[in-house]
Amino acid sequence: MTATFASPDTAAIPLHIIDADDLDSIPASARDWAATCGFKGKSGATLVIPAADGAVAMALVGRGSATSRQRTRFGVAAAARKLPAGTYAIVAGLTGPALEEAALGWLLESYDFSRYKKPKSDAVRLVAPSGIDAARLEMIAAGEALTRDLINTPTNDMSPADLEDAARSLARRHDAKINVITGDDLISSNFPMIHAVGRASATPPRLIEMTWGDTGPHLTLVGKGVCFDTGGLNIKPGSSMGLMKKDMGGAATTLGLASMIMALKLPIRLRLLIPAVENSISANAFRPQDILTSRKGLTVEINNTDAEGRLVLADALALACEEDTDLVISMATLTGAARVAVGPDLSPFFTDDDAAATALTKAAAQVADPVWRLPFHAPYEDMIEPGVADLDNAPSGGFAGAITAALFLRRFVSRPYIHFDIYGWNPTAKPARPKGGVGMGARAILDALPDLLKL
Numbered sequence: 001m002t003a004t005f006a007s008p009d010t011a012a013i014p015l016h017i018i019d020a021d022d023l024d025s026i027p028a029s030a031r032d033w034a035a036t037c038g039f040k041g042k043s044g045a046t047l048v049i050p051a052a053d054g055a056v057a058m059a060l061v062g063r064g065s066a067t068s069r070q071r072t073r074f075g076v077a078a079a080a081r082k083l084p085a086g087t088y089a090i091v092a093g094l095t096g097p098a099l100e101e102a103a104l105g106w107l108l109e110s111y112d113f114s115r116y117k118k119p120k121s122d123a124v125r126l127v128a129p130s131g132i133d134a135a136r137l138e139m140i141a142a143g144e145a146l147t148r149d150l151i152n153t154p155t156n157d158m159s160p161a162d163l164e165d166a167a168r169s170l171a172r173r174h175d176a177k178i179n180v181i182t183g184d185d186l187i188s189s190n191f192p193m194i195h196a197v198g199r200a201s202a203t204p205p206r207l208i209e210m211t212w213g214d215t216g217p218h219l220t221l222v223g224k225g226v227c228f229d230t231g232g233l234n235i236k237p238g239s240s241m242g243l244m245k246k247d248m249g250g251a252a253t254t255l256g257l258a259s260m261i262m263a264l265k266l267p268i269r270l271r272l273l274i275p276a277v278e279n280s281i282s283a284n285a286f287r288p289q290d291i292l293t294s295r296k297g298l299t300v301e302i303n304n305t306d307a308e309g310r311l312v313l314a315d316a317l318a319l320a321c322e323e324d325t326d327l328v329i330s331m332a333t334l335t336g337a338a339r340v341a342v343g344p345d346l347s348p349f350f351t352d353d354d355a356a357a358t359a360l361t362k363a364a365a366q367v368a369d370p371v372w373r374l375p376f377h378a379p380y381e382d383m384i385e386p387g388v389a390d391l392d393n394a395p396s397g398g399f400a401g402a403i404t405a406a407l408f409l410r411r412f413v414s415r416p417y418i419h420f421d422i423y424g425w426n427p428t429a430k431p432a433r434p435k436g437g438v439g440m441g442a443r444a445i446l447d448a449l450p451d452l453l454k455l
């Protein structure tokens with residue numbers, strides 16, 4: 001479920017945002033009460049000022065000090081869960097980008113995954129602040145809510161067929177074209193690795209293609225849509241399999257980003273490719289030491305059926321590059337190694353284009369969607385060469401696992417390229433990011449698009 005702003009005509013409780021470094025900004029009428037309650041403007045702290053009749057006269061929300069803001073993004077948004085139900089309007093304490101972050105954060109914090117339970121009813125709403133583009137923030141929040149809903153939905157309701165349905169309904173909403181190749185048609189259409197990974201599942205594998213827009217630069221997004229990752233015959237232990245409904249997090253994030261791009265009517269031509277599969281176990285499952293011939297013709301020795309993401313992405317990336325495109329971006333919950341390197345919060349990305357990396361890094365800071373560049377380190381290329389075939393899907397030892405996976409993908413790409421190895425999951429609730437599925441990197445990409453595509 002996606003949250004929106006209340007209209008500016010709504011009667012609203014005035015909300016003052018208080019900087020911990022500037023407690024003088026507490027309105028005079030509330031200062032003694034704030035002191036009594038020990039309110040010091042800590043990040044996300046809230047204080048309600050009651051009226052004589054028992055209503056809420058005013059509320060204060062802390063935004064922390066300059067130092068504390070470095071450790072908490074969207075701190076102000078925590079208020080959306082703490083204040084008494086009602087409609088609030090920010091009247092003082094924030095302007096410009098900080099006001100934008102608070103307003104977007106409020107919408108993201110108000111997200112509620114209610115498919116399997118009663119929705120939260122006591123909404124804490126925010127009036128659309130003036131001076132910022134509130135409609136744009138709502139479109140971004142709606143894209144992020146779509147991503148979260150898709151990831152949070154368990155695989156029994158989010159199979160490759162369900163993921164296709166989700167893509168179709170997004171396409172319908174924005175008049176995008178959609179084309180899907182399913183099951184054995186993947187063989188005749190030459191997507192052998194998507195088929196090999198997905199063929200052991202009760203729900204047939206598929207390649208979903210969505211296109212939208214007819215003028216402007218051409219952007220191709222490719223999202224890993226592994227609806228569940230058992231590991232295949234190299235089965236994961238239970239503790240590692242527990243969260244693997246989220247292994248379509250790349251697909252969910254590219255769908256969310258596509259939703260933002262289309263809602264904002266950006267002047268680009270968009271193509272979205274999602275290989276959607278379940279990495280399952282059955283008599284016809286692909287095996288360790290099988291050698292697959294990819295769409296591109298490169299042969300791949302399977303040394304671990306749990307390194308499936310790079311296989312399905314490789315065929316989709318090859319297709320992406322058969323057409324003229326200005327930029328290809330892949331997003332995937334690709335390696336545990338990326339998590340070991342940067343944890344759950346940061347989105348590592350790989351690109352050979354320094355200007356693109358700079359643009360992304362700058363945009364990420366601006367929109368509080370942190371990214372970190374990792375290298376396509378060419379000296380490691382020999383680690384993905386097994387000798388018996390062109391490529392090895394799972395180099396032994398696991399050194400630099402995120403880099404070798406990225407190098408593997410790059411072998412299938414012949415256009416400007418950025419690859420994101422994301423987590424797609426927020427393990428503990430943080431302001432604007434409830435526990436559960438979460439989009440990573442999409443807002444940074446959206447903000448960087450004018451630079452990336454020279455719009």
Ligand code: BES
Pocket residue numbers: 229247304306307308309333334335336337339393394395401423
């Ligand atoms: N989907 C997983 C990667 C993953 C695991 C992401 C945990 C986030 C959290 C991927 O398909 C996988 O299993 N990768 C293996 C590759 C290895 C076998 C070369 C990994 O990272 O362990």
Ligand code: MN
Pocket residue numbers: 229231305306307308309
């Ligand atoms: Mn896997």
Ligand code: ZN
Pocket residue numbers: 226229247306308309333334
């Ligand atoms: Zn996987």
